[in-house]
Amino acid sequence: MPSKSSARLAALTVAAVCSAASTVVLTSPAHAASVRVHDIQGTTRISPYAGQKVADVAGIVTGIRTYGSSKGFWIQDPDPDDNAATSEGVFVFTSSTPKGVAVGDAVKVSGTVSEYVPGGTSSGNQSVTEITKPVITVVSSGNAVPAPVVVDADAVPDAYAPAGDSAANNSVNGLTLRPTAYALDYWESLEGMNVQVADVRVVGASDPYTELWVTVKPDEHRAERGGTVYGSYDAQNTGRLQIQSLGRTADFPVANVGDTLAGTTAGPLDYNQFGGYTLVANSIGALESAGLERETTEKQRNGELAVATYNVENLDPSDGTFAAHAAAIVHNLQSPDIVSLEEIQDNNGATDDGTTAADVTVTKLIDAIVAAGGPRYDWRSVDPANDTDGGEPGGNIRQVFLFNPQRVSFTDRPGGDATTAVGVTRAYGKARLTVSPGRIDPANEAWKSSRKPLVGEFVFRGRTVFVIANHFNSKGGDQGLTAQYQPPVRSSEVQRHQQAALVNAFVKDILDVQKNADVIALGDINDFEFSGTAQILERDGALWSAVKSLPESERYSYVYQGNAQVLDQILISPAIRRGCDFEYDSVHLNAEFHDQISDHDPQVLRFHP
CATH class of the missing domain: 2.40.50.140 (Nucleic acid-binding proteins)
Structure with missing residues (x-):
């Protein structure tokens, strides 16, 4: 007793x-x-x-x-x-x-x-x-608390989860736990118990909800900058663990990826909606900073075209992040020639009053770029129909092209609007768009409550480059990695696969007319470089995701639940890939940091058209 x-x-x-x-x-x-x-x-x-x-x-x-x-x-x-x-x-x-x-x-x-x-x-x-x-x-009262179970790399199995019971919709609920065989079974066998981790590396920065992620497996798919890379559905990162605290919010460590919680972090093991297994700490280790710095890409050379994609996370005129975004574009991205922006909101943001124009939002960003020492970009976009493209209600997010008119020109062909589909024609043996800017098959059900791809025709040093700016539907509604169903159901893939098929078909239309056309499809694809979505975009060799030119330890643009993963991609046509005369950079300046101005890292491609 x-x-x-x-x-x-x-x-x-x-x-x-x-x-x-x-x-x-x-x-x-x-x-x-x-x-x-x-x-x-x-x-x-x-x-x-x-x-x-x-x-x-x-x-x-x-x-x-x-x-x-x-x-x-x-x-x-x-x-x-x-x-x-x-x-x-x-x-x-x-x-x-x-x-x-x-x-x-x-x-x-x-x-x-x-x-x-x-x-x-x-x-x-x-x-x-x-x-x-x-x-x-x-x-x-005053009894000794049971000693915590020490959780370390040796304790957590490498295999992630057993296959669910097919007779129960692949649920693992009825299966006898095998904690020495599967990581999810191991964590479940400790549910509610006092556990302890020691000297763990942060793999997901502190967020506004006073949470962060660590790994108890320091060598598991380690990223170049200290995170843990998610590179396959079949190779889960079993050492990840969410950390919350039972203490004061003010005392919670403010950590970036790569930092360390030195000493012991201990408390009960919980399971929650937003992270699965979570150590709810009575005591947290001391924060040791790794000194992570934001990356800067190389400046494009005179004969190189630099094309970037950047999700600016629901940017509207009321936000206080314009100067920071501008500095990132000018200094960290080195003022790319073309920038595809995702999540540009209309002129009054989430106010749902029928406003769809975004000229105030875009102009404010361009002015901030000039103030930061960058070029005065020109821009093109197509306003969506009100409340049809998903995102924050009333925000009317869309993709926008910024381009430096001192370096590149835009070919305007009138007629593109929210409901008109862009097509491809032949002129003098070359491919050309019917409208520019335009949108790909905007009435198709694949784009229901989702952003329609924005297509534009650019000219750099006499060479035409077709750019398709994308923002595919999100992963909302997918089952989590720690779901009771194994493998988890990724229901959101259905729509993304449809969207990828339409973009792939449009690229093929261009290449059928002009085999050696320079085509770039880029943006927030909301899916991994190894996913079915990417495979459909790449179907028949029409495109190739250039992030795969990077070492695996550098392939990520987003950090979710301690997994550094690819969501933002730049895909290139065979003419660009063939000579290997390109450079790709995932510029890590947001996703790994607690004070991020967007949850996405921008991507940059430099090549000679």
Whole structure:
């Protein structure tokens, strides 16, 4: 039995109410005699006691959460069983701020066992085993908290997850946990327990929600600058772990990728909607900066054309980031000749009053570029029809071409608007656009609630270059990497595959007329260079994603849940690729930093047309 404390003896009882909306996978309520935490957790992801009432579950309080929608505390049995598959910790959901309990209290909890799915059952997320509607008796205080399980590179298996049960829509919920075989099973076997990591490298910068990501596997797909590269659906980064804190927000470390949390970071292991398995820390290691600096690309030479893509994240006139974006374009990107901008909003941003023009937004950026010492860019775009292209409601995001008129000219052919499809014709044996700028098949269902590609015809030193600016539909709605369904369903791919097929077909139209045409398709593709989307864009050799010319350790433009990954791409036609006379740069100036002005890194291609 736990030791007693003279401060508080077995006298305090607390009751709380749980919302039924948090409860899923319930059976008819029954009463279970006194059970242990590991009995409640069981050997699968779903408790054998789900929906049942349990009495006098004993444990030591290891952490208390007083914020957010999931208030409560964790308890852990200090006398574990000998089964590695059964967790010794569990969360007690109190609904309101827990009162009358403290870390180190020995308690007995009676209540109903529930399986709560963060984000709801439609998310596909795994569930968290909880005791709800609790009645809590404090037996003693001041007890030693069970020693944390040390989580390191040797502890976490290299294999990510078992294949889900085909009879249960590929769910892993009913499978017996194998924590020495699969990483997800290992993390699940520790759900609710006190765990510890030490001297871990940051692979996802601190965000506005006081979260960051670390890896316990320092050599796992290490990026050149300290992150962890996501390079394949079949090679998951098993060492990633989200870090939150039970302490004050002001005390949370402000970290960039490559920094280190030196010493130990310890606390209960949770599972949440936005990151899966999360160490909710009672104590966090000391931040050691790696001194990461923002990258600067090379300046294009006189005979080189520099083309860039840059997602400026919902830029509208009210934002305070214009000077920073301008400095990035002028100094870090070295004033490219052509810049494809994604997520340019209309003149009043999210105000949904029918405004679709973006001239105020674009002019403000161009003026800021001049003030930063850059060229006075000209620009072209096509205003979308109101509220049809997705993004932030009322924002009417679109792609915009900036181009330096001292270096490159734009071929204007009137007639392009929100609903007119651009085509390809032949003139003097060369390909030309029917309208410029124009949009690819804007009425096609593939572009429903999504951005239509913007196409323009440019001339550099007498050579025509066709540029297609893209912003494919997002990954919203996809199941997470830690979902209960393995492999996770990537439902958003369906639309992106349709969009990629239309762009590929349009490029082929150009190449059918002019085999040696210089064609660039670029932008926020919202998919990886190894994805089915990229394969469709590259179909029949029409295009090739130039990011693949970089070493694998440098292939990323975005960091999500500690995975450094490619979302932004520049794809080139055979005429550009054939001579290998090009240079590609993923310019890392945003995604790895806590103070990013966009969540995307820009990409730059330099070549001789």
